Amino acid sequence: MQELxxxxxxxGVVRAGNVLKVGSFLNHQLxxxxxxxxxxxxAQAFADDNVNKILTxxxxxxxxxxxxxxxxxxxxxxxxKKSMTKNLDxxxxxxxxxSYTHNTDNAVLVEKAFxxxxxxxxxxxxxxxxxEALKALIKIVHESGATLAGAGVAIEKNFQGGGDALRAEGxxxxxxxxxxxxxxxxxxxxx
Amino acid sequence: MQELxxxxxxxGVVRAGNVLKVGSFLNHQLxxxxxxxxxxxxAQAFADDNVNKILTxxxxxxxxxxxxxxxxxxxxxxxxKKSMTKNLDxxxxxxxxxSYTHNTDNAVLVEKAFxxxxxxxxxxxxxxxxxEALKALIKIVHESGATLAGAGVAIEKNFQGGGDALRAEGxxxxxxxxxxxxxxxxxxxxx
Numbered sequence: 001m002q003e004l005x006x007x008x009x010x011x012g013v014v015r016a017g018n019v020l021k022v023g024s025f026l027n028h029q030l031x032x033x034x035x036x037x038x039x040x041x042x043a044q045a046f047a048d049d050n051v052n053k054i055l056t057x058x059x060x061x062x063x064x065x066x067x068x069x070x071x072x073x074x075x076x077x078x079x080x081k082k083s084m085t086k087n088l089d090x091x092x093x094x095x096x097x098x099s100y101t102h103n104t105d106n107a108v109l110v111e112k113a114f115x116x117x118x119x120x121x122x123x124x125x126x127x128x129x130x131x132e133a134l135k136a137l138i139k140i141v142h143e144s145g146a147t148l149a150g151a152g153v154a155i156e157k158n159f160q161g162g163g164d165a166l167r168a169e170g171x172x173x174x175x176x177x178x179x180x181x182x183x184x185x186x187x188x189x190x191x
Numbered sequence: 192m193q194e195l196x197x198x199x200x201x202x203g204v205v206r207a208g209n210v211l212k213v214g215s216f217l218n219h220q221l222x223x224x225x226x227x228x229x230x231x232x233x234a235q236a237f238a239d240d241n242v243n244k245i246l247t248x249x250x251x252x253x254x255x256x257x258x259x260x261x262x263x264x265x266x267x268x269x270x271x272k273k274s275m276t277k278n279l280d281x282x283x284x285x286x287x288x289x290s291y292t293h294n295t296d297n298a299v300l301v302e303k304a305f306x307x308x309x310x311x312x313x314x315x316x317x318x319x320x321x322x323e324a325l326k327a328l329i330k331i332v333h334e335s336g337a338t339l340a341g342a343g344v345a346i347e348k349n350f351q352g353g354g355d356a357l358r359a360e361g362x363x364x365x366x367x368x369x370x371x372x373x374x375x376x377x378x379x380x381x382x
């Protein structure tokens with residue numbers, strides 16, 4: 001998606017350790033017009049997949065999923081939680097995901113009432129690197145008996161391999177910006 | 192807001208300890224049409240307040256803020272974070288908020304680059320009970336030199352006092368559903 005690539009080049013900041021900071025528009029401060037355009041792009045890519053539910057994970061995926069919903073006929077959004085709170089009931093689908101950003105193992109929790117055999121699910125998230133979060137969400141979709149339509153991410157760091165592993169499993173993955181390298185503080189996209 | 196009150200009566204579940212579960216439509220599974228209607232209601236209430244930035248806090252406020260933005264001419268949304276991550280720079284506005292839901296004291300962090308004297312800020316969140324999160328966000332707005340337009344919440348638990356404390360300070364607060372009691376597992380709204 002050209003608009004997203006241009007924004008990354010204009011406002012993204014590369015930090016040591018293959019960190020790409022996009023906090024000025026994607027995951028701390030949010031440009032809602034851009035997020036809506038991401039949603040529109042996923043809706044085109046998944047137009048024939050009968051998506052009736054969008055699944056994401058707190059916190060950075062929530063805004064993207066909320067902005068995408070209207071392009072899927074206002075499909076309900078479910079965001080997985082990373083810890084058990086008083087607001088969750090006991091009956092949850094659960095998986096584990098390692099976060100390289102926070103260097104922790106996070107539980108990924110979805111109440112069973114909100115995901116089941118009647119759902120055809122599109123998973124959305126801001127970043128795909130090693131794919132830990134997506135793999136946990138996919139596991140939950142399968143365990144719930146729902147159908148997986150595929151996954152959409154805004155930014156894939158292709159050089160970290162998570163996306164290719166998912167594609168090798170036959171999962172439909174739509175990444176709106178694909179980064180092949182962050183070396184020398186330069187963002188290089190897949191061409 | 193009648194639509195929200197009706198939804199709370201239809202799908203909200205009261206739990207011990209004055210907990211109102213609205214996870215089926217507001218803070219776990221999200222009804223984006225309803226969230227957009229909340230955004231529209233706040234836009235009417237704050238139409239004369241020159242809002243040019245929306246501030247919320249992860250995780251449950253993000254979807255409401257994202258859905259409200261377009262009714263404020265796509266004002267940027269900033270969501271405060273509750274922990275320092277690799278994705279945050281060192282230079283942050285910081286306050287502390289006690290979470291009664293999680294029984295923890297949370298840091299509330301916003302990068303200084305995204306909030307400052309040029310901003311007129313509307314704070315949005317899903318719930319207002321004792322007001323800990325809103326007070327922390329208000330403190331950050333003041334420290335940044337931004338102007339506070341006011342705060343909007345979807346559900347105020349009026350019997351827990353946080354909203355009245357804010358009103359007593361002269362803060363413009365727009366709560367779309369105001370709950371006076373959850374006694375006997377019954378939701379009673381302010382009339």
